[in-house]
Amino acid sequence: MRSGLAILLLILLSGYAYAQSDSSTTAVPDSTAASIHSSDTLIRYRINGVYLKSIWQDLKYTVARPAHWEKRDYIRLGVVAGVTGVLLAGDYGVKQFFTHHQSNFTTSVTDQIEPFGNAYSPYLVAGMYVAGVIAHDRNLEHGSLMAAKSLVISTVIYATLKSIVRRGRPTYYDSPFNFDPPFTNDKQHTSFPSGHSLTVMTVATAMAELYGKDHPWVPWVAYGIAGLTGVTRLYENRHWSSDVWVGLALGHFVTKSIFRHHRELEHKKAMKLLAVSL
Template sequence: MGFRLIFLLLVIFSPRLQAQSDSSLPVVTDSSRPAIKASDTLIRYRINGVYLGSIWRDLKYTVARPAHWEKRDYIRLGVITGVTGILLGGDYGVKQFFVRHQSNFVTSVTDQIEPFGNAYSPYLVAGMYVVGVIAKDRNLEHGGLMAAKSLIISTAIYATIKSIVRRGRPTYYDSPFSFNAPFSKDKQHTSFPSGHSLTVMTVATAFAELYGKDHPWVPWVSYGIAGLTGATRLYENRHWSSDVWVGLALGHFVTKSVFRHHRELEHKKAMQLMMAP
C-alpha cells in the first residue's frame, strides 16, 4: 500500500514541479542587454560538492536564524512555547485518554498511518530524487534533494536535542516529568521530541513548499498526514503530547528555514546578474 501511494504521488507531481520565482525582483529594462529571466536566477542541485556544502551552510543559517528574528518570529515562538507548556500540564491526562480508548479497529488504522513517520516519508523523498534522475527532470531531482537536505538538517538538530533532554517515555513511566542526565544511553529516556513527528512534518513542509503554490490542496493533505502520524504516537503510548507537538513544530520551522535560505540565494544571484556590466 505504501509503495503504491508513493508511486501515485510521484506520477502526479513529476511533470508539474515548477520553479519558484520571486515576483518582487526588479525587471531589467535596459535595452542594451537581455532582460533577466526567472530561469537565470534558479539554483538547482545535483549530488556533488556544491550540494554537500550547502547542507552545512543551511544548517548554520538555520541555527543562526534567531539572531535575525523579527517581531512575528517571536510571536510564533511564544505560541509554540505556550502550547508546549499547556501540553506539559496535560500530558498525563492525554496519555490516559488514549490508553482508555484503544480498540482493534483503531489499531488497524493507526498501523497504516504510523509508517509515514519512519518509512514512507524517507522513501518518498528518495523516490522523488530517483525518478527525477531517471526521467531527467531537473526540477523533480532538485525537489528531492531539497527535501532530503531538510530532513538531514532537522534530524541533526532533533538528535542533538534528544541526546541532551533525556525524557522518559510514557511506555515506561506514568510521570511526564521523569528525566535522566544528558547524554545517558538508556532507551527508556528517549521521548523528547518525537522523531516520527519531526520526520513526517519535515517532508510534509517540503512538499508544501515545492507544490503548494500550484496545488493548494497539497499542504492540507501533507499537514493532515503529519498530524495523524503524530496522533498515532500518542495512541501507541510512545510519546507524550508535548513530544509530538515540539517534533511537529521543529520539523516545520527547520524546513521553512532551509527553503527560505534557498530563495534568498536565488534573490542574491538575481541581484548579481543585474549589477553585472
C-alpha cells in the same frame, strides 16, 4: 527511521541531480528585464562537494535564524511555547485518554498511518529522486534534493536535542517529568522530541513549499498526514503530547528556514546579475 534515512542518503549520493528554486522572479528595470530571465537566477546543485557544503551552510543558517528574528517570529515562538506549556500540564491526562480508548479497528488504522513518520517519508523522498532522474524531470529532482537536505538537517538537530533532553517515555513512566542526565544511553529516556513527528512534518513542509502554490490541496493533505502521524504516537503510548507538538514544530521551522535560505541565495544572485547589466 535510521534504515530509511540510510537508504535515502545512499540513493542521493549515487547519482547526479539539480536543484532549482520556485518560479518567482526578481523585479528588474524594464531596460534590463529582457536580458535577465528567471532561469538565470536558478541555483543548481550537482551531487558533489558543492551540494554537501550547501547542507552545512543551511545548517548554520537554520541554527542562526533566531538571531535575525523579527517581531512576528517571536510571536510565533510565544505561541509554540505557550502550547507546549499547556500540553506539558496535560500530558498525563492525554496519555490516560488514549490508554482507555483502544480498539482493534483504531489500532488497525494507526498501524497504517504510523509508518509515515518512519519508513514512508524517507522512501518518498528517495522515490522522488529516482523518478526525477528516470523521467529527466528537473522539478522533481529539485524537490527531492531540497526535501532530502531538510530531512538530514532536521534529523541532526533532533538527534542532538534528544541526546540532551533525556525524557522518559510514557511507555515506561506515568510521570511526564521523569528525566535522566544529558547524554545517557538509557533507551527508556528518548521521548523528547518525537522523531516520527519531526520526520513526517519535515517532508510535509517540503511538499507544501514545493507544490502548495500551484496545488493548494497539497498542504492540506501533507499537514493532515503529519498531524495524524503524531496522533498515532500518542495512541501507541510512545510519546507525550508535548513531544509530538515540539517534533512537529521543529520539523516545520527547520524546513521553512532551508527553503527561505535557498530563495535568499537566488535573490542575491539576481541582484548580482542586475548590477552587472546596469
